[in-house]
Amino acid sequence: xxxxxxxxxxxxxxxxxxxxxxxxxxxxxxxxxxxxxxxxxxxxxxxxxxxxxxxxxxxxxxxxxxxxxxxxxxxxxxxxxxxxxxxxxxxxxxxxxxxxxxxxxxxxxxxxxxxxxxxxxxxxxxxxxxxxxxxxxxxxxxxxxxxxxxxxxxxxxxxxxxxxxxxxxxxxxxxxxxxxxxxxxxxxxxxxxxxxxxxxxxxxxxxxxxxxxxxxxxxxxxxxxxxxxxxxxxxxxxxxxxxxxxxxxxxxxxxxxxxxxxxxxxxxxxxxxxxxxxxxxxxxxxxxxxxxxxxxxxxxxxxxxxxxxxxxxxxxxxxxxxxxxxxxxxxxxxxxxxxxxxxxxxxxxxxxxxxxxxxxxxxxxxxxxxxxxxxxxxxxxxxxxxxxxxxxxx
Ligand SMILES: *[C@@H]1O[C@H](CO)[C@@H](O)[C@H](O)[C@H]1NC(C)=O
Ligand SMILES: *[C@@H]1O[C@H](CO)[C@@H](O)[C@H](O)[C@H]1NC(C)=O
Ligand SMILES: *[C@@H]1O[C@H](CO)[C@@H](O)[C@H](O)[C@H]1NC(C)=O
Numbered sequence: 001x002x003x004x005x006x007x008x009x010x011x012x013x014x015x016x017x018x019x020x021x022x023x024x025x026x027x028x029x030x031x032x033x034x035x036x037x038x039x040x041x042x043x044x045x046x047x048x049x050x051x052x053x054x055x056x057x058x059x060x061x062x063x064x065x066x067x068x069x070x071x072x073x074x075x076x077x078x079x080x081x082x083x084x085x086x087x088x089x090x091x092x093x094x095x096x097x098x099x100x101x102x103x104x105x106x107x108x109x110x111x112x113x114x115x116x117x118x119x120x121x122x123x124x125x126x127x128x129x130x131x132x133x134x135x136x137x138x139x140x141x142x143x144x145x146x147x148x149x150x151x152x153x154x155x156x157x158x159x160x161x162x163x164x165x166x167x168x169x170x171x172x173x174x175x176x177x178x179x180x181x182x183x184x185x186x187x188x189x190x191x192x193x194x195x196x197x198x199x200x201x202x203x204x205x206x207x208x209x210x211x212x213x214x215x216x217x218x219x220x221x222x223x224x225x226x227x228x229x230x231x232x233x234x235x236x237x238x239x240x241x242x243x244x245x246x247x248x249x250x251x252x253x254x255x256x257x258x259x260x261x262x263x264x265x266x267x268x269x270x271x272x273x274x275x276x277x278x279x280x281x282x283x284x285x286x287x288x289x290x291x292x293x294x295x296x297x298x299x300x301x302x303x304x305x306x307x308x309x310x311x312x313x314x315x316x317x318x319x320x321x322x323x324x325x326x327x328x329x330x331x332x333x334x335x336x337x338x339x340x341x342x343x344x345x346x347x348x349x350x351x352x353x354x355x356x357x358x359x360x361x362x363x364x365x366x367x368x369x370x371x372x373x374x375x376x377x378x379x380x381x382x383x384x385x386x387x388x389x390x391x392x393x394x
Contacts, residue, residue, distance in 0.1 A: 026039070027266075028084065028086065028266045029265055029266050029269040030269070032080070032112075033060040033078070033079040033080050033083055033104060033112065034046050034060055036080070036083045036084070037060065037062050037083065037092075040086070040087045040093065042062045042063075042087075042093065042096055043062065043063040044060060044061065044062065044063075045060070045061040045063055046058060046059070046060055046061075047059040047060075047061060047144065047148070048115065049137075049140050049141050049144045050117055050140065051108070051136040051137055051140045052136060052140065053132070053136050054116050054117045054118040054120070055108045055113070055115070055116055055117075055128075055132075055136065055137070056113065056115030056116055056117060057105070057106055057107070057108050057112075057113040057115075057137050057140070057141065058079075058106045058112040058113050058115075059079075059103050059104060059105060059106070059141055059144070059145070060079045060103075060104040060106075060112075061101070061102065061103050061104070062092060062093070062096040062101075062102035062104075063101065064096055064099060064100055064101035064102060065099070065101065066098075066099040066100045066101050066388075067100055067101065067151065067154075067155060067388060068100070068101045068102075068103055068145050068146075068149050068151055068154045068155070069095055069100045069101065069102055069103065069154065069155045069156075069157060069384065070103045070104075070105060070141065070142065070145060070154050070155070070156050070157070071091070071092060071095075071102065071103070071104050071105065071157045071158075071162070072105045072107075072138070072156070072157070072158040072159070072161075072162030072163075072165055072166070073104075073105065073106070073107070073159060073160075073161070073162055073367075074159045074160035074161045074162060074187075074364075074367065075160060075161040075223075075275055075279065075280075075283075076110075076222070076223035076271070076272040076273060076274060076275040077110070077161075077271055077272065077273055077367070078106050078110045078111060078112055078270070078271075078273035079104035079105065079106050079112065080270040080271070080273065081159070081270070081271070081367045081368070082104055082367075083104075084263065084266050084267055084270050084368075085260055085263050085266075085267075085368070085372065086263070088373075089260065089263075089372060089373050089377075090372075090377075091157070091372075091376070091377045091380060091381075092104060094373070094377050094378075094381055095157075095380075095381060095384065098381050098384070098385060100155075100384065101149060103141075103145050103154075105137070105138070105141055105162070106273075107133045107137060107161070107165070107275075108128055108132065108133060108136075108137055109125075109126065109128065109221065109274055109275060109276050109279075110273040110274045110275070111225045111273045111274050112273075113137075122218070122220060123215075123218070123220060125220075126220030126221055126276045126277065126278065127220075127276075127278060128276055128278060128279070129276065129278045129279040129281070129282035129295055130161060130164045130165055130168060130279055130282060130283075131168060131282065131294055131295055133161075133165045133168070133279075134164070134165040134166070134167070134168025134169040134172065135168060135169065135172050135173060137165070138165050138166070138169045138176075139169060139173055139176055142154060142176060142179050142180070143179075146179060152179075153178075153179055153180060153181040154179065154180055154181070155180070155181055155182050155183070155184075155384060155387070156180050156182070156183040156184070156321070157183070157184045157186070157380060157384075158183065158184075158185050158186065158188075159186040159187060159366050159367060160186070160187050160188075160189050160333065160334060160363065160366070161189060161279075162186075163185040163186070163187070163188040163189055163190070164189045164190060166183060166185065167188075167190050167292070167314060167316050167319065167342075168314055170316075170318060170319040170320070170321060171314045171315045171316050171317075171318045171319060172314065174318045174320070177318070177319065177320040177321050180321045181321075181322070181387065181391060182321065182322050182323075182324070182350075182383075182384070182387045183321045183322070183323050183324070184323075184324045184326070184380050184383055184384070185323060185324070185325050185326070186326050186366045186376065186380075187326070187327060187328065187331055187333070187334035187363055187366045188325055188327060188334055188339055188342060189283075189333065189334050189338075190292045190314070190316060190338070190341075190342045191286065191290070191291075191292050191338040191341045191342060192283055192286045192287045192333075192335075192338055193286075193287065193290045193335075193337070193338055193341070194335045194337045194338055195287060195332060195333050195334075195335050195338065196332040196333075196335070197332070197333065200284070200287060203284050203287075204284055204287050204288040205288075207281060207284050207285065207288060208298075210281075211277075211281050214277050219277060220276060220277050220278075221274055221275070221276060221277065222275055222276075222277050222280055223272035223273075223274060223275045223280075224272070224274050225272070225273060225274050255360065255362060258360065258361070258362060258365050258369050258370060258371070259364070259365065259368050259369060259370060260368055260369060260370040260372070261370065262370075263368075267368050278295070281295075282295050291311075291313060292313060292314050292316070293310075293311045293312060293313045293314065294306065294311040294312050294313075294314070295311060296310070296311045297311075316342065316345050316346060317345055317346075317347065319346055319347075319348065320347070320348055321348060322348050322350050322387075323346060323348055323349045323350060323351075324349075324350055324351040324352075324383050325339070325343065325349060325351065325352045325353070326352075326353050326354075326355075326366075326376065326379065326380075327339045327352075327353075327354050327355070328354065328355035328359065328361040328362070328363075328366075329354060329355060329356055329357045329359075330355065330357055330359065330360050330361055330362050331361070331362055331363045332362070332363060333363040334363060336354065339354075351383065353379070355375065359375070361375060
């Protein structure tokens with residue numbers, strides 16, 4: 001433990017002495033979602049949405065007159081992920097340019113969504129996973145957007161955990177299927193039977209023990225923004241070993257070269273954005289049990305909560321929203337074998353495209369890759385425009 005602290009403090013001082021790399025105050029490195037939108041001449045708004053269980057989550061908006069599109073980010077990330085590559089490369093701006101009214105979700109517990117309407121203890125506050133994001137946050141956000149825009153439906157775009165939340169919502173609260181006219185799901189994640197993530201076997205095997213340990217240590221949040229702050233200022237070039245390791249641990253990134261390296265300081269200053277330990281544990285349970293299921297509390301509490309000693313499955317057959325899926329054979333977190341399980345159960349797939357191995361397109365490239373415009377943003381924009389055209393014709 002002591003040795004660990006020594007190493008840590010050496011690391012921190014190493015990082016601190018490099019802090020003078022940090023750029024001027026209007027550099028994108030230092031801007032939040034609202035400021036990033038405003039800086040490039042788009043009209044930003046910030047909205048606070050209350051959930052039925054007392055959390056307050058933030059939506060950022062790029063105001064437009066067209067149909068509303070809701071974008072949902074990945075694990076431990078935030079609305080920034082749709083913006084940080086700037087107007088020429090990030091999806092949110094491109095969809096805004098195409099005429100859509102853009103709404104950017106922030107999951108409870110991330111740096112923008114820390115509010116609450118009641119007094120939570122630290123432990124109570126962090127007692128959530130993607131279950132609550134899907135059954136509480138997202139329904140509240142969708143109802144809010146429909147109310148503000150006086151529309152009947154929104155279009156949904158999710159990446160990674162942003163797709164998990166979608167499946168949780170549409171299977172647990174099927175009435176929300178009626179409020180979404182189309183969903184584009186990037187690197188979809190439901191079953192995680194064969195994901196490759198650093199130490200996943202270890203995490204799966206010792207999960208029960210780890211949950212108790214983290215709980216006793218009072219560690220309810222992981223991938224915190226603090227990690228980011230201490231790291232800010234390191235120029236994360238491919239040659240910088242510390243950053244490579246960091247991206248590997250956080251995102252399983254192995255081929256750093258495919259990221260938008262010219263923007264790496266901006267990406268790096270915005271992620272991670274915070275997540276609950278329970279969310280992470282919930283994903284690991286899915287890996288351990290090879291199921292897409294509600295949180296496993298152990299026999300006793302499961303029985304009390306679910307009237308069953310095992311956690312109930314999410315029934316994705318209940319999804320009736322028309323879907324477009326984009327996956328990649330080189331994605332180790334949205335593994336193609338797992339995506340196939342999902343695809344075999346979904347009944348409303350309109351489009352399903354897969355990047356082959358040769359393309360070598362990995363998970364976080366869907367948000368931060370240097371080829372994101374060509375391989376993701378252009379197809380997504382075209383899909384949404386096609387869908388809008390279709391709905392206008394009928
Ligand atoms: C890191 O990348 C930036 C931008 O590409 C470049 O200006 C800088 O010289 C690089 N630093 C190192 C240590 O390679
Ligand atoms: C899942 O949902 C479908 C569609 O509503 C239903 O027909 C099926 O019985 C459900 N499966 C389970 C195991 O509940
Ligand atoms: C992989 O996809 C690329 C881009 O669509 C294509 O040009 C290439 O021929 C494909 N390679 C294989 C082995 O299928």
